Amino acid sequence: xxxxxxxxxxxxxxxxxxxxxxxxxxxxxxxxxxxxxxxxxxxxxxxxxxxxxxxxxxxxxxxxxxxxxxxxxxxxxxxxxxxxxxxxxxxxxxxxxxxxxxxx
Numbered sequence: 639x640x641x642x643x644x645x646x647x648x649x650x651x652x653x654x655x656x657x658x659x660x661x662x663x664x665x666x667x668x669x670x671x672x673x674x675x676x677x678x679x680x681x682x683x684x685x686x687x688x689x690x691x692x693x694x695x696x697x698x699x700x701x702x703x704x705x706x707x708x709x710x711x712x713x714x715x716x717x718x719x720x721x722x723x724x725x726x727x728x729x730x731x732x733x734x735x736x737x738x739x740x741x742x
Contacts, residue, residue, distance in 0.1 A: 645676070 648655035665675035685692045697705065 647658040647661070649657065651657050651660055661672050661675060664679070665672045668675055668678065670678070
């Protein structure tokens with residue numbers, strides 16, 4: 639069961655107090671909700687304080703560099719609003735098989 643708390647923000651940012659403006663900026667910078675930004679902040683601090691408990695399923699900096707290196711530049715990237723533009727035939731068996739291979 640999920641637990642909920644209420645956060646009371648301070649008017650000024652201090653070492654032990656945060657402002658709603660700070661949370662809003664962090665969430666916007668990360669491109670996530672304010673709720674998710676709180677989770678990210680708590681997890682980062684937890685990982686810093688308790689490194690022995692850190693999950694090792696996150697990519698290493700080297701793995702992230704490889705992934706980032708495979709991202710196409712803006713001129714060659716193409717955004718589609720529907721997979722039906724990519725897979726135009728009515729038989730999607732090949733798509734289902736591809737997804738099944740990726741999930742192994």
